[in-house]
Amino acid sequence: MNRIPATLTRVEYGAGMTLVEADASAAPYGMTLVATVVGEVPLTAGMLVVLACKETEVALAKNLSGEISLRNRHAARVVGIDAGTVLTRVSLDWHGHPIASVITSGSAQRLGIRIGDSVEWLVKANEMAVETA
Amino acid sequence: MLNLALTHTIPTPEGPRPLQVELTQAPGERLALYGPSGVGKTTLLRLIAGLARPDQGRIAFGDTVWCDTERRVHVPARERRVGYVFQDYALFPNMRVRDNLAFAQPHPDRNRLDELLALTRLAPLADRYPQQLSGGQRQRVALARALAQEPQLLLMDEPLSALDPALRVALREEIDDILRKVALTTVIVSHDLGDVFRLAQRVAVLEPGKVAALGTPRDVLLPPTPSGxxxxxxxxxxxxxxxxxxxxxxxxxxxxxxxxxxxxxxxxxxxxxxxxxxxxxxxxxxx
The missing domain is CATH 2.40.50.140 (Nucleic acid-binding proteins)
Known part of the structure; x- marks a missing residue:
């Protein structure tokens, strides 16, 4: 599981769901949650939290252009590649935080991912979770 | 309307434990008693039915006092007009379905018996013996037999727990449909959330020794601030x-x-x- 310390910057309660924005290493994140609490504490702006997402929910892109609906896209550097038959685990360094992405080996080859490459890692807002710091 | 306020000692593996309960049930309401095993749900049902006497307290249905330990009142079970559906069916194995129902009727009434067989979709099985029926069919017979008593109060003790999950879901819907049609005041014991949300309008959550919460299943059992x-x-x-x-x-x-x-x-x-x-x-x- 990828985990990043962050501060909530905005919490908007909707009908049955919550839109949460956060700041981690000066980068913005957005999440849609079926939640109003983290642990047992109500979500509030200014709260210190940990943002979490599973490695298999992290997509990678190179030279991405045009508009995209994904809110969470951040530039990082490739620091490790573990290529399997079907899946490849790509380790990233993002502002000193380790991030891992598991993508298909075919996609890794198509992107031509090498150690030292600059890539973007992307996660949909509903695939991010908020945990207690 | 069912009114009860009682204390009773529940035997548990850890030793005797007092249970204190105060409940009021509106006419026609379906109330679930929900909680873990050993907390006293079935004991409470047996006390209401008159199959056991509380250590102390009072049970009344409408204007009739069924039990009042202070006044030494205890109306026997057979006089309470209570239909009881047991977890393990408790059918007479040597009687056909129709005879199981007829035996429970306070007065022979062929038309009413046919109505009940139709209501519980048992008419095609009326001449079978219990051992020739599936678990779900046997439980429908148990419910029909309880209704044949023309009860003013229906008690159901884990009516679906002996069934496999798929059959449980199907029979739960059938029982819900039947209970809506008969509109009887009903108390259902279950430790299954699906039963509670589908079959009950209110739920009393039992914890060791007490009723911990009482309200609609949504109010009592859904988390108010979901963690997501x-x-x-x-x-x-x-x-x-x-x-x-x-x-x-x-x-x-x-x-x-x-x-x-x-x-x-x-x-x-x-x-x-x-x-x-x-x-x-x-x-x-x-x-």
Whole structure:
């Protein structure tokens, strides 16, 4: 599981769901949650939290252009590649935080991912979770 | 209207434990008694039915006092006009379905018996013996027999717990339909959330010694501030290499789930594990 310390910057309660924005290493994140609490504490702006997402929910892109609906896209550097038959685990360094992405080996080859490459890692807002710091 | 306020000692493996209950049930209401095993749900049902006497207290239905320990009143079970559906059916094995029902009738009434057979979809099975029926069919007979008593109060003790999950869901819907039609004041004991939400309008949550909460299933049993990530309790069955990840198989109840995981160093085969689902990403399919 990828985990990043962050501060909530905005919490908007909707009908049955919550839109949460956060700041981690000066980068913005957005999440849609079926939640109003983290642990047992109500979500509030200014709260210190940990943002979490599973490695298999992290997509990678190179030279991405045009508009995209994904809110969470951040530039990082490739620091490790573990290529399997079907899946490849790509380790990233993002502002000193380790991030891992598991993508298909075919996609890794198509992107031509090498150690030292600059890539973007992307996660949909509903695939991010908020945990207690 | 059912009114009860009583204390009674429940025998438990840890020794006798007092149970204190105060409940009022509106006419026609379906009330569930929900809680873990051994908390006193069935005992409470037996006290209402008159199959046991409370240590202390009062049970009344409408204007009739069924039990008042202070005034030494105890109306026998057979005079309370209570229909009781047992968990294990408790049918007469040597009687056909029709005879099981007829035996329960306070007065022979062929038309009413045919109505009940139709209501519970038992008419084609009326001449069978209990051992010639499936578990679900037997429980429908048990319900029909309880209704044949023309009760003013229906008590159901874990009516679905002896059935496998698929049959349980189907019979739950049938029982819901039947209960809506008969509109009887009903108390249902269950430790199954599906039963409570489908069959009951109100629920009393029993904890050791007391009623911990009373209200609609939504108000009492749905978390008021959901965390959004739901942890199911499971047991790790297997951890197998899956390319650069691990394939972890987990038993959740009677079902198994396999998922890919990068972090398995803290997982052990046979050990309990929390399976977390992200609320907004869980996929629901009717089965």
């Amino acid at each position: 990530r739901h942890a199911l309790s499971g047991i790790v069955l297997a951890i197998d290499p899956a390319d650069v990840l691990w394939r972890v198989t987990v038993a959740i109840g009677n079902d198994t789930l396999a998922t890919l995981s990068a972090d398995v160093e803290h997982l052990r085969v046979g050990a309990p594990v929390a399976v977390q689902l992200n609320g907004s990403s869980a996929v629901l399919q009717p089965v």
